[in-house]
Amino acid sequence: MEFLTGVKEKETLDIRQIAGGDYEGKTVKINGVIHNIRDMGEVAFVILRKADGLVQCVYEEGKTRFNLKDLKEESAVEISGTVAREERAPHGFEIRMDTVRILSQPDEILPIAVNKFKMHASLEARLGMRPVSLRNVRERAKFRIQEGIVRGFRDFLHSQGFTEIHTPKIVARGAEGGSNVFRLDYFNKRAELGQSPQFYKQTMVGVFDRVFEVAPVFRAEKHNTTRHLNEYIGLDFEMGYIDGFEDIMAMETGFLQYTMELLGSEYKKELDMLEAALPDVGRIPAVRFDRAKELVAEKYNRKIKNPYDLEPEEELLIGRYFKEEYGSDFVFVTHYPSRKRPFYAMDDPMDERFTLSFDLLFKGLEVTTGGQRIHDYQEILAKMEKRHMEPKDIASYLMIFKYGMPPHGGLGIGLERLTMRLLDEQNVRETSLFPRDVNRLEP
Amino acid sequence: MEFLTGVKEKETLDIRQIAGGDYEGKTVKINGVIHNIRDMGEVAFVILRKADGLVQCVYEEGKTRFNLKDLKEESAVEISGTVAREERAPHGFEIRMDTVRILSQPDEILPIAVNKFKMHASLEARLGMRPVSLRNVRERAKFRIQEGIVRGFRDFLHSQGFTEIHTPKIVARGAEGGSNVFRLDYFNKRAELGQSPQFYKQTMVGVFDRVFEVAPVFRAEKHNTTRHLNEYIGLDFEMGYIDGFEDIMAMETGFLQYTMELLGSEYKKELDMLEAALPDVGRIPAVRFDRAKELVAEKYNRKIKNPYDLEPEEELLIGRYFKEEYGSDFVFVTHYPSRKRPFYAMDDPMDERFTLSFDLLFKGLEVTTGGQRIHDYQEILAKMEKRHMEPKDIASYLMIFKYGMPPHGGLGIGLERLTMRLLDEQNVRETSLFPRDVNRLEP
Numbered sequence: 001m002e003f004l005t006g007v008k009e010k011e012t013l014d015i016r017q018i019a020g021g022d023y024e025g026k027t028v029k030i031n032g033v034i035h036n037i038r039d040m041g042e043v044a045f046v047i048l049r050k051a052d053g054l055v056q057c058v059y060e061e062g063k064t065r066f067n068l069k070d071l072k073e074e075s076a077v078e079i080s081g082t083v084a085r086e087e088r089a090p091h092g093f094e095i096r097m098d099t100v101r102i103l104s105q106p107d108e109i110l111p112i113a114v115n116k117f118k119m120h121a122s123l124e125a126r127l128g129m130r131p132v133s134l135r136n137v138r139e140r141a142k143f144r145i146q147e148g149i150v151r152g153f154r155d156f157l158h159s160q161g162f163t164e165i166h167t168p169k170i171v172a173r174g175a176e177g178g179s180n181v182f183r184l185d186y187f188n189k190r191a192e193l194g195q196s197p198q199f200y201k202q203t204m205v206g207v208f209d210r211v212f213e214v215a216p217v218f219r220a221e222k223h224n225t226t227r228h229l230n231e232y233i234g235l236d237f238e239m240g241y242i243d244g245f246e247d248i249m250a251m252e253t254g255f256l257q258y259t260m261e262l263l264g265s266e267y268k269k270e271l272d273m274l275e276a277a278l279p280d281v282g283r284i285p286a287v288r289f290d291r292a293k294e295l296v297a298e299k300y301n302r303k304i305k306n307p308y309d310l311e312p313e314e315e316l317l318i319g320r321y322f323k324e325e326y327g328s329d330f331v332f333v334t335h336y337p338s339r340k341r342p343f344y345a346m347d348d349p350m351d352e353r354f355t356l357s358f359d360l361l362f363k364g365l366e367v368t369t370g371g372q373r374i375h376d377y378q379e380i381l382a383k384m385e386k387r388h389m390e391p392k393d394i395a396s397y398l399m400i401f402k403y404g405m406p407p408h409g410g411l412g413i414g415l416e417r418l419t420m421r422l423l424d425e426q427n428v429r430e431t432s433l434f435p436r437d438v439n440r441l442e443p
Numbered sequence: 444m445e446f447l448t449g450v451k452e453k454e455t456l457d458i459r460q461i462a463g464g465d466y467e468g469k470t471v472k473i474n475g476v477i478h479n480i481r482d483m484g485e486v487a488f489v490i491l492r493k494a495d496g497l498v499q500c501v502y503e504e505g506k507t508r509f510n511l512k513d514l515k516e517e518s519a520v521e522i523s524g525t526v527a528r529e530e531r532a533p534h535g536f537e538i539r540m541d542t543v544r545i546l547s548q549p550d551e552i553l554p555i556a557v558n559k560f561k562m563h564a565s566l567e568a569r570l571g572m573r574p575v576s577l578r579n580v581r582e583r584a585k586f587r588i589q590e591g592i593v594r595g596f597r598d599f600l601h602s603q604g605f606t607e608i609h610t611p612k613i614v615a616r617g618a619e620g621g622s623n624v625f626r627l628d629y630f631n632k633r634a635e636l637g638q639s640p641q642f643y644k645q646t647m648v649g650v651f652d653r654v655f656e657v658a659p660v661f662r663a664e665k666h667n668t669t670r671h672l673n674e675y676i677g678l679d680f681e682m683g684y685i686d687g688f689e690d691i692m693a694m695e696t697g698f699l700q701y702t703m704e705l706l707g708s709e710y711k712k713e714l715d716m717l718e719a720a721l722p723d724v725g726r727i728p729a730v731r732f733d734r735a736k737e738l739v740a741e742k743y744n745r746k747i748k749n750p751y752d753l754e755p756e757e758e759l760l761i762g763r764y765f766k767e768e769y770g771s772d773f774v775f776v777t778h779y780p781s782r783k784r785p786f787y788a789m790d791d792p793m794d795e796r797f798t799l800s801f802d803l804l805f806k807g808l809e810v811t812t813g814g815q816r817i818h819d820y821q822e823i824l825a826k827m828e829k830r831h832m833e834p835k836d837i838a839s840y841l842m843i844f845k846y847g848m849p850p851h852g853g854l855g856i857g858l859e860r861l862t863m864r865l866l867d868e869q870n871v872r873e874t875s876l877f878p879r880d881v882n883r884l885e886p
Contacts, residue, residue, distance in 0.1 A: 004689070164593060166593075168674050206575070207577045434611045434643060
C-alpha cells in the first residue's frame with residue numbers, strides 16, 4: 001500500500017531561497033516560464049518568470065547543453081545551472097545555464113506583449129486577453145496587493161475576536177430591495193442573488209457577537225461607469241454591543257492601520273513596482289453629511305442642488321477638501337439622510353431625517369458604507385410600516401429582533417474599489433481579475 | 444473636526460481577560476445575553492451567554508440593585524459586579540452582580556430551547572428556526588470549528604507559496620457542463636452560476652503558479668440527500684510545476700496535518716463540547732479505483748455491478764476497509780475512469796481508460812475531487828473533439844493552453860462535508876449555516 005505523508009521537499013528552488021541562501025557557485029534547479037529571450041550572439045539572456053519575480057539566466061554558446069532555438073517564450077521549463085552574483089540582475093543573482101528540460105510548449109506566440117514592463121494596450125484589449133494579460137508582472141502585482149488587503153482584513157478582525165462566516169448567495173429576497181437584483185429560478189421558486197450578506201451577518205451577531213465575511217455580492221445595476229462592477233467582493237463585518245456607530249468607524253480605522261502596515265512590510269516589492277504610496281491612516285477625519293456639503297459649497301463655490309444626496313463630483317470635492325485642509329486621503333462622511341439608507345438603518349434620535357450611518361471616502365470615492373442598525377423589534381416594524389414594507393416577506397430575518405438582539409452595527413467595503421484607489425487606478429475593472437459589467441460576461 | 448484614530452479600549456471585559464487576569468475581588472463590567480435564569484429564592488443564577496462561552500452571575504436579594512423580574516432570557520445586558528473564584532462555574536469564576544444595565548429586550552419568549560446544552564428538536568425544526576437556533580452553544584460550536592478549517596486551509600497554503608484569488612461566480616458557461624447548473628439572465632445574455640472555479644483557477648496558475656480560493660459553488664442537483672447541498676463552500680487550490688498528481692495529494696495531506704493541529708490547539712473547547720475526536724492524518728493510504736472495488740468485493744462479499752462507477756455504499760465500504768485494515772479514516776482513491784471525469788482531466792498515458800485523478804474519502808464519504816489537468820493545447824482540443832465539445836464555446840479558457848501552461852493540477856474540497864465528517868454529523872445541513880436544498884431557500 002502507498003501512503004501520503006505530507007508535502008515533499010522539491011529539488012527546485014524559489015527565488016527567495018536562492019537570494020537568501022549560500023548558493024554562489026553551486027548548481028541549482030529552478031523552474032518557471034520563459035518570459036523573454038535576448039539573443040546577443042554568443043551569449044543570450046533568458047529571463048525566467050516565476051510567481052515571485054523574474055530570474056536572469058545566461059545561455060553561453062558551447063557551454064550550455066541545448067539549442068537556444070528550442071526555447072520559446074511562454075514555455076515552461078526546468079533549468080539547471082550555476083548561481084553567480086550579479087548586482088544588475090533582479091534579486092542580485094543570475095544563473096549560468098547548464099541544461100534545460102522543457103515541461104510544456106505553447107502552440108502559438110502571444111498576441112500581446114505581456115513581457116513588457118508596462119503593457120501598452122488599451123484596457124479593452126487587456127481585458128479581452130485577460131487570461132494571459134494577467135501574466136504581465138505589473139498586472140499581476142495588483143492582485144498580490146489585493147490578496148494583502150484581504151489578509152489584513154481577516155487577520156485584524158480575527159485578532160479583535162471576530163468569527164468568519166459563510167452565508168448563502170442564493171436568497172429569497174435581497175437586503176437592499178430595489179430593482180438592481182439578478183433573479184433566477186430556484187427549483188420553480190423565485191430567487192435572487194444576494195446584494196449583500198446584510199440579513200445574515202446581523203443574524204450571526206446574535207450568535208457570535210462579532211462576525212465577518214469575504215464573499216461575492218451581486219448588483220444588477222445597469223450603470224456602465226468606471227467605478228461599478230456587477231459582481232464584486234464585499235468585505236463585510238458586523239459587531240454587537242456597540243456604544244454607537246463610532247465604534248464601527250474606529251474598527252475600520254484599525255483595519256486600515258493594520259493593513260497598510262502589512263502591505264508596507266510584506267508587499268513592498270509590488271507597491272514599488274506600481275509606484276503606489278501607502279496613505280497615512282493614523283487619524284481619519286469624520287464630518288457630517290450636511291456639513292460636508294456646506295464645506296465644499298463654500299470652498300469651491302458650488303451650489304447645493306439636492307440636500308439629500310451626494311453626487312459623484314461632490315464626493316470628489318469632499319475628498320479634495322479633506323486632502324487640502326487636513327492632509328487626509330480618507331474621510332468618514334456621517335449621518336446620511338434616512339431616505340437614502342435602507343430600512344434597517346438606525347435613525348438619529350436627535351433628528352430622524354438622518355441616520356447613525358456613514359460612508360468612507362478614499363480619494364473622493366465611496367469605498368465603504370456602514371452604520372448602526374435598528375435592534376428593537378417594534379422599532380423595525382414601525383420603520384417598515386412607514387416604508388410600506390410587508391413584514392411577512394422577511395419573517396426569518398425579523399425573527400432575530402423578535403427574540404432579542406444586542407445593539408449592533410457594521411459595514412461593507414468594496415474590495416476592488418479600495419484596491420483601485422490605493423493603486424490610483426482610473427477604472428475599477430483594473431483591480432478585478434475577471435470583471436463583470438453590463439457588457440462583459442467573459443472571460 | 445472629529446478624528447478616528449483606531450480601536451478604543453472598552454470598559455467591558457471578555458471571559459478570557461477575566462479568567463486569565465488578576466480580577467478576584469475586583470469590580471468588573473461584562474456584557475452578554477441572558478442565557479438562563481435559575482431563581483433559587485434569595486439567590487438566583489443568571490447565566491450570561493457570550494461569544495466565547497457562558498458566565499455564571501449571581502443575583503443576591505437585597506444586595507443586587509435591580510429587580511430580577513426585569514430580566515428576560517435573550518435580553519442583552521451589561522452587568523457590573525465582583526469577580527469571585529468558583530471552581531464549579533464555567534471558566535472557574537462567577538460574578539456577584541451589583542447592577543445591570545439592559546441594552547435590549549426581546550419582544551417574545553423563544554419558542555425553542557436554545558439554552559439547553561443539547562436541543563431536543565428535529566433537524567427540520569432547528570433549520571426552520573435557524574436564525575435563533577444557532578445561538579445554542581453546541582450548534583454554534585460547529586461553525587467555530589468550520590472557521591478553524593478554513594483558517595487552516597488558507598494559512599497552510601499561504602505558507603506554501605499560494606496566492607489567494609477571487610473569481611467570478613456569474614459565468615458564461617460552467618466548468619463541469621451537464622444539466623445541474625442554475626441559469627440566469629445577465630443583461631439579456633444567458634449566464635450560469637459557477638459550479639466550480641475550475642477554469643479560472645487553472646488560468647491563474649499561469650499567473651501565480653499556485654493559487655487558492657474559498658468561495659461558494661452552485662449545483663442545481665435535484666438530489667435531496669443527506670450529503671448534497673445546492674450551494675456550498677468550495678476550498679479550491681491549483682498548482683503548477685507538479686511532477687504528478689501525487690503532489691496534489693501530498694499537499695492536501697499537508698493541509699490536513701496542519702489543520703488538525705490548529706484545531707487541537709485553538710478549537711479544543713468546541714471539539715470537547717461536541718465530543719469530536721481529531722482523526723490521525725500522519726499517513727493516508729492511496730489505492731487505485733479498480734483495486735479498491737476488488738478489495739471491498741472480496742472482503743465484504745459483494746458483486747461489482749459497474750466497474751466504472753462508485754456507488755455511495757461502495758464508498759462507505761472502502762472507508763470501512765481502510766479503517767479496519769490500516770486504521771485510517773481517510774483514503775485516497777486514485778485513477779478514476781476517464782468517462783466519469785470532465786474533459787480537462789489528464790488521462791493516464793499507461794491506460795487511457797483511467798485518469799491521473801483522485802477522490803479523498805473521509806469515513807467513506809467523498810470530501811475532495813482532484814487530479815492532474817491537461818496542459819497541452821492540442822491534447823485538450825483532441826479530448827474535446829472525442830467528447831463532441833465545441834472549442835469556440837470556451838475560447839477564453841482554451842487561450843491559456845494555446846499560449847502555454849505549465850503542467851499543473853489541483854483539487855476542490857467541500858467544506859460542509861469535511862466539517863460534517865469531522866464532527867460525525869449525519870446530515871450535511873448540520874454544518875451549513877443556512878443550507879440551500881431543493882426545498883429550502885430560506886432562512
